[in-house]
Amino acid sequence: MTLLAAEGLVKRFGGVLAAKDVSFALDAGEMLAIIGPNGAGKSTTFNMVGGQLRPDGGRVMLEGRDVTGMPPRTVCRMGVGRTFQVAQTFLSFTVIGNVQMALIAHHGQTRKLLGDAMAMHRAEALTLLDRVGMAAQAERPIGELAYGDVKRVELAIALAAAPRLLLMDEPTAGMAPSERAALMALVAGIAREQRIGVLFTEHDMDAVFAHADRILVLVRGEIIARGTPEEVRNDPEVQRVYLGHAGTKAAQRARRAHG
Ligand SMILES: Nc1ncnc2c1ncn2[C@@H]1O[C@H](COP(=O)(O)OP(=O)(O)OP(=O)(O)O)[C@@H](O)[C@H]1O
Numbered sequence: 001m002t003l004l005a006a007e008g009l010v011k012r013f014g015g016v017l018a019a020k021d022v023s024f025a026l027d028a029g030e031m032l033a034i035i036g037p038n039g040a041g042k043s044t045t046f047n048m049v050g051g052q053l054r055p056d057g058g059r060v061m062l063e064g065r066d067v068t069g070m071p072p073r074t075v076c077r078m079g080v081g082r083t084f085q086v087a088q089t090f091l092s093f094t095v096i097g098n099v100q101m102a103l104i105a106h107h108g109q110t111r112k113l114l115g116d117a118m119a120m121h122r123a124e125a126l127t128l129l130d131r132v133g134m135a136a137q138a139e140r141p142i143g144e145l146a147y148g149d150v151k152r153v154e155l156a157i158a159l160a161a162a163p164r165l166l167l168m169d170e171p172t173a174g175m176a177p178s179e180r181a182a183l184m185a186l187v188a189g190i191a192r193e194q195r196i197g198v199l200f201t202e203h204d205m206d207a208v209f210a211h212a213d214r215i216l217v218l219v220r221g222e223i224i225a226r227g228t229p230e231e232v233r234n235d236p237e238v239q240r241v242y243l244g245h246a247g248t249k250a251a252q253r254a255r256r257a258h259g
Pocket residue numbers: 013016017018036037038039040041042043044045
């Protein structure tokens with residue numbers, strides 16, 4: 001069954017039509033990228049899926065259930081995870097403590113926190129940290145980590161809620177190029193292995209062309225192209241309005257790297 005279906009989403013901000021009849025579908029285990037210039041409507045679309053924004057028209061269907069306009073907390077409980085920004089981790093806590101807190105929240109055990117919270121879900125937290133390559137740093141305060149490592153911990157925190165759909169808004173923003181490639185490879189591997197659908201926005205075209213299964217191109221609130229990286233790369237309209245020379249180079253690099 002289709003994991004996520006956006007059907008004719010519309011969002012207006014005053015006179016600005018930020019999303020105009022945006023429709024797409026995403027299957028389990030699939031990486032779908034939304035790309036487009038600044039102000040194209042990527043975050044708006046994203047926020048309508050995650051429940052942060054209520055669409056003015058259209059529907060969001062999750063595994064066949066209509067979740068349009070439901071609050072983020074409800075959407076989250078229905079299996080939609082989101083990677084959080086640094087400020088939303090507890091900087092003075094250890095790495096493993098942050099993941100344990102996420103597991104405690106996921107299991108609805110926050111009332112038990114007066115007990116020995118730090119003994120709860122330790123093994124599960126370590127397994128998650130191992131999956132993102134951070135088990136060796138489990139006992140360090142998260143505030144001491146390099147930025148790329150914080151991003152890995154954020155991924156473990158998002159996975160603690162056992163999402164079926166993961167929303168990642170510019171996951172590699174602020175990272176060095178080598179860290180970006182490693183993070184996206186990690187996300188893609190986990191998505192395929194655990195059959196998690198990933199919807200992501202990204203300005204880094206190398207990351208998009210290397211790891212997206214399919215790409216949507218938004219311009220002024222409208223999808224102007226969609227398809228595999230190969231199809232999008234070769235679309236003359238996309239070349240003209242968005243990718244241009246830099247995008248072509250990124251696509252070529254991705255093609256060389258992945259055969
Ligand atoms: N809360 C808001 N109030 C008013 N206008 C908004 C609001 N959010 C977005 N917009 C407008 O809607 C349009 C789409 O914005 P959106 O942030 O979705 O684009 P984007 O593709 O995510 O851009 P970027 O790549 O810069 O993050 C823009 O014209 C923006 O100014």
